[in-house]
Amino acid sequence: MCCWCSCLECIHNIPPLNLLFPHFDSASAPGHEEEEEAAPVASMASISVPDPVPSPTEDAENIRKAVQGWGTDEKALIEILGHRTAAQRGEIAVAYEGLYDETLLSRLQAELSSHFKGAMTLWAMDPAARDAKLAYKALRKKAGERHAWPLIEVACASSPDHLVAVRKAYCSAYDSSLEEDVAACALYKDPLRQFLVRLVSSYRYAGEHVDDELARAEAAELHAAVVTKKEALHGDVVRIVCSRSKPQLKATFERYKQEHGKAIDEVLEGNSNDKLSAMLKTAVWCLTSPEKHFAEVIRTSIIGLGTDESSLTRGIVSRAEVDMKKVKEEYKVRYKTTVTADVVGDTSGYYQAILLALIGPEQP
Template sequence: MASLTVPPVPTWPRQDAIDLHKAFRGFGCDSTTVISILAHRDAAQRAAIQQEYRAVFNQDLARRIASELSGNHKRAMLLWVLDPATRDATILKQALTGDVTNLRAATEVVCSRTPSQLRVVRQAYRARAGERRLGTDERAFIRVFSERSWAHMAAVARAYHHMYDRSLEQAVKSETSGNFGFGLLTVLRSADSPARYFARVLHKAMKGLGTSDSALIRVVVTRAEIDMQYIKAEYHRMYKRSLADAIHAETSGNYRTFLLSLVGRDRTY
């Protein structure tokens, strides 16, 4: 169940585009207006707004956002305005080809998506990177687990536990390590309970000194339109604290406002 809230009456994409353009004009950016619009539009509405923005102002909305916003707020917003498949492809490309390879972020995307989702992501990745620019390792990485069924994996895990009186997760932990082991655990945990898996990722991102903003942004932005309400419930059950409270404590400014707009506030601050 998604946490994203949209206006009860459908909005006019052209008016949204005009209002966004006004928010960008002049000295500084009216981030409140930008958030109030984009954080409350679904993927189809955001795509329509981008089309209207280009048609009316002959500009790319994402590029305008990149020039007007900054820091983690910009990073989160730029991911949010992408369609889901292109967003996952972007996360993969950044994780696999950046200055610092983030195999765990790439593993999370590949191993927590369904086979049908991964097929679309693979097409989007090739469109952005170009097949000739993909190395052998990248192609293999994107294909890995792409034919796995969550229902099948969950059934295997249950059968394994019944036969050996030991969970398959325990076996994976003891017999594997590194990114391969992390990938297998991600598949198993996502198949068992996606909400619990992502609640753990969010908790780890905000645990201790400092915050892993890349993980926080990645999960909030990619799950807000899918199952964030379930993730919030699991987070509260596991850690006795609302996810909104945790995000509020670990972030600030427009970045905080944007994330909380996607997650949904559980109380009035």
């Protein structure tokens, strides 16, 4: 099967659209009489969608015009795809393939180049297939703290149902499971590898119930492991972080701060020379305050010599429909500048244009 999950065989094996796209339902499928109704945009998302939104067929036809003939109308592609939700982009892809007997992704790959191609193709993918691809690439890069970030992001910064969809998309695209590939990855050594396996294998309770007594007990276990024993990925830590619901973990971390006078992520940041502590901090942030982590992803991709375009693209594309407004707020508070200003200062051309479309306007 193809690694882009865009061939017909792969398409037949990916999860249903209503699982891949949270806003998708049968009433919004191509051909339905209400197909022009705009899909809702999450309150913390940064992308804008026109009202009324064109039909998937109209968008597909306009994309075809943009990629035909001499040259490519990149501005038109940004104007269409950069202002559609995941569900709408999925409908456009279905309409495009039905009209022109080729996938939208294959056409974008053939027409575009450089970092603009990378950003547009990632954005055009369904979210589960995109995260599966990012995880696959993370397992084939040299070992290092930041190279494991995509695995932790996929496992911790999304919903339990989305992680299931990612695992299904991964199986369809790569003929193996995400869990077994993480377990077999030679780039990471235990206990980090065991921690990553537990994270990507998890299915957390998605409700709001919190057990205060459990939070108190597990806050004590975390302190004993991380501070007393100085084992960031002690078995108790892995069990707690990899199995508890996000509300339960927030309660545990709040109790930790109450009992010990310092937040657990601050304690972990203090262990600056301990890579395992850094990985645990990343998981804690992705589980409870993902805007902190993704602000760091964007900032670290820009500062220093050169720009890490793959990380910059991932950070913006991954959160544009989720919580980019919160990421921008966190970025402004922590770094005393804006995401927009840093992106403008470090990128150019159509690559910059698609990133700015996804970032959206900055609040004063």
